[in-house]
Amino acid sequence: MTISTSPRPPDPAGDGAVTVVRRARVPGHDGAVDIVMSGGRIRSVGAPAPAGAPGTDAGDRLVVGGLVDAHLHLDKALTADRCSWSGGTVDDAMAETAAMKADFTVDDVAARAGAVLASCVAHGTTRVRTHVELDPIVGRRGLEGVLAAAADWAWAVDVEVCVFAQDGLTGSPETARLLDEALGGARAAGRRAVVGGAPYADDDPAGQLDRVFGLAADHDADVDLHLDLFDGTAEGALIGTVCDLTERAGLGGRVAAGHGTAWSFLEPEQRAAVLDRCAGTGVGVVSLPSTDLFLTGRETGAGAPRGVVVLDRLVERDAAAAVATNNVRNAFTPYGDGSLVRMANLYANLTHQASPEQLAACLDLVGPRAARVLGTPAAATGVVAGAPSDLVCLDAPDPGTAVAAVAPVRWVLKGGRRTVTGAAVELHPPV
Numbered sequence: 001m002t003i004s005t006s007p008r009p010p011d012p013a014g015d016g017a018v019t020v021v022r023r024a025r026v027p028g029h030d031g032a033v034d035i036v037m038s039g040g041r042i043r044s045v046g047a048p049a050p051a052g053a054p055g056t057d058a059g060d061r062l063v064v065g066g067l068v069d070a071h072l073h074l075d076k077a078l079t080a081d082r083c084s085w086s087g088g089t090v091d092d093a094m095a096e097t098a099a100m101k102a103d104f105t106v107d108d109v110a111a112r113a114g115a116v117l118a119s120c121v122a123h124g125t126t127r128v129r130t131h132v133e134l135d136p137i138v139g140r141r142g143l144e145g146v147l148a149a150a151a152d153w154a155w156a157v158d159v160e161v162c163v164f165a166q167d168g169l170t171g172s173p174e175t176a177r178l179l180d181e182a183l184g185g186a187r188a189a190g191r192r193a194v195v196g197g198a199p200y201a202d203d204d205p206a207g208q209l210d211r212v213f214g215l216a217a218d219h220d221a222d223v224d225l226h227l228d229l230f231d232g233t234a235e236g237a238l239i240g241t242v243c244d245l246t247e248r249a250g251l252g253g254r255v256a257a258g259h260g261t262a263w264s265f266l267e268p269e270q271r272a273a274v275l276d277r278c279a280g281t282g283v284g285v286v287s288l289p290s291t292d293l294f295l296t297g298r299e300t301g302a303g304a305p306r307g308v309v310v311l312d313r314l315v316e317r318d319a320a321a322a323v324a325t326n327n328v329r330n331a332f333t334p335y336g337d338g339s340l341v342r343m344a345n346l347y348a349n350l351t352h353q354a355s356p357e358q359l360a361a362c363l364d365l366v367g368p369r370a371a372r373v374l375g376t377p378a379a380a381t382g383v384v385a386g387a388p389s390d391l392v393c394l395d396a397p398d399p400g401t402a403v404a405a406v407a408p409v410r411w412v413l414k415g416g417r418r419t420v421t422g423a424a425v426e427l428h429p430p431v
């Protein structure tokens, strides 16, 4: 996609002005309806718009809430051209990243993160949780670069940062100090504090989980974990421990379990029990369908490729769950452009979603349901009165078609203001 910039169309008036979207197809409503907004919030959906109010015409197309990327590594995005592509396992990708991040500068990270945010915005994303590595190799440079890019793009996308140790925590007092400092800094600056972890990369995985929940308690932070560990059992996947710690800390609704790439190898009853426990505990699950990596043994062809967690059970239970981007063209995957509609389509393909309802549920996994993983109550997400007026018009009549056809974006509003106008495709058949 070519992204060009042009002056924003004039805003009808300052904050508080009534603006409308006319002729919008909104899930849950029959036919095309009007959406009335003011002060950055949706005021009504379905009631006729006041005559003469300025606004936007959806032209009988689908309008959904701004898309939500619950798991995106901005600090190491767009580094695929620095990789050797030898190996092909998660461990190899971590080693490649550890080597290259020694050379990251704040400006380098900010430029790459900004380029990815531009593409996310162009594809309809209005909220991102980004996972940023802190350790003695990269120090604070990744964090500072990402915060600079987030500030540049704040007019179009809300970015919240999850700081985490990719290369081990329990054996690295300096990493613990950096995390503690970053979480304190986030609170002091009035930002949300989120602490992550990658226990599979720690000599003491359970010990890392204890430390992460300890940091969360110290800073009133949310928790967001990479859970790839696997020894063939549900216990090995560590999710039971995460649920125990969540319950003990009273953090239900504020903990996300991302990746879970190995849970897909559990027996169906075990997997169902894991997901039920997550739903019951308030641990949101984030499935990441884009990866070329193996957990182990790519070279022999006999190893285990990373799997994709199927979220059907959580959708049936109306629990918090998301599909997200994870990596954009780095050592963990050569793919990606930040499009969540494409990610929903990929997830649908890989997990065999077929009916219009199943496909629509996939769009929800990059929209309101993903927002719930990030702690937003169900009643405050999507195209409902009271929710932020962050809206995306997709070139499709309904959510299922949008996912099946990877519908392009027609326009995006952030806080009721136009941030994106999609490129119109012109066809010129012979006369």
Ligand SMILES: O=c1cc[nH]c(=O)[nH]1
Pocket (backbone or CB within 6 Å): 073, 090, 166, 198, 226, 326, 327, 332
């Ligand atoms: O996919 C992965 C796994 C670990 N860390 C990442 O950044 N991405």
